[in-house]
Amino acid sequence: MDTLTDDLCYQALKTRDARFDGRFYTAVVTTGIFCRPICPAVTPRRDNVRFYPSAETAMANGFRPCLRCRPEAAPGSPAAAGVHTTLARAVRLVEEGALDTGSVSELAERLGITDRYLRQLYQRHTGVSPSQHARARRLLRARQLIVDSNLSMTDIADIAGFGSLRRFNQTLKEAYGGAPTAWRRGLKPHVSAGAQSPDSSFLPAKDDLVLFLQARPPFASDELLSFFRARAIPGLESVGEQYYARSVFMRGQPGLVICRPQTSPPGVQLIVRGPARQGILEVSARVRRLFDLDADLPGITADLANDPILQPLVRQNPGLRVPGCWDRFEFAVRAVLGQQISITAARTLAGRLVARLGNPLSPDLTADTGITHQFPPAEAIARQAPENPGMPRSRAETLAQVAARFAEPGFAELDGNTLLEQLASLRGIGPWTLNYLSLRGLGDPDAFPASDLGLLKASASLGGPTTAGTLTGHAERWRPWRAYAAQYLWTSLATPSGREETIS
Known part of the structure; x- marks a missing residue:
């Protein structure tokens, strides 16, 4: 349990402290059921409970998920995050279904x-094996899809990796003690009628897949949408007051993909339109990272608020997240395009690249959304980037080199440190770019681009260090959450300027 003791877990359980939701699970030996700390059930006696760091571990030890508090819907467990980079990557691949069709040996080979x-x-x-984790994860996501999506039972059995509807029904009945159809709530798609609003194309339609993803509160969704809105690439993305698409x-x-964040309950309504809905497991995993849904904000902000520079910022916005990215390669391209220019200029360059090299989409899929193309594949950019107008030739050459590396089989799946080391050898990829790639592209919670002009400006305005060296030294007290400290500093700027604008 790392920083959590059994006594602390029991105290959180007694008070139903939402800050601990997803950080541990309580198993009751007399009932054989495990719950989230926010479960409304009567608090069990101390000597009758066991605490586990993840739902998968509780299931592997023979406990069944509670049908009231629904452990499968809890924000992602941070049990493995940050403990070991290889394990964190393994967990991510299992979450995306790597063991549904492959073996443990094949997964290990992918990890090197x-x-x-x-x-x-x-x-x-x-505390569990990869196979035990995969089996428990399959059961948990199946129940989540049953309750929180509008998918049919047949589709859920296929997507969750059960192979057949009969096996699906039998396995879930054994695991949960009831037939899957008994839990069916089934989200009903909204079909707009009458006058069309600007938002209508971004609401659930008849054939859309709809799934709700919970976030650990507090969740500052408006700030995330504002962040994405300022950086949306024309033709690829569209961001409104209530959606990111x-x-x-x-x-x-x-x-x-349409994401509609909300604060009550905190999370994101995920809408998937078109054939890509078959990849819902990977889509939902990417959306969780994009919106940083699994961050333990209460724990992070409690640490950062001890610093006098950050204390007022944390108090003003306790739910601030670090925006992630959809795809490592896409973000690396954004990083190179945005070097030393404004957000607006970077968006323009990226929009031209998408329009010129991205595959066009069917108008039936994206009607009235303003979204027209896919992001270009690495191979296409590697061939055409040196001829890209509107940027210095040296930067275009850097872009071509980055694209060529990502076009190599397996490069995008390298562990974060190895990937950064490989990119660092390329001309035009300096410390700032690498730190920013680590922060948003790889999701490193401790990444910190200390030389960023925006961070220095924000720090100076708050009475903090004014040089990269002194800021680096001061930021040692923010470990291991320096990426969140950076986001607070950037957000504090009334009028963002400098390199923090380019791709952040």
């Missing part, structure tokens, strides 16, 4: 380690 070492990592940090290409199929 032996299957024996992978099993050791899992056992040491999560973009084209995607999943499992060889095009689609439109």
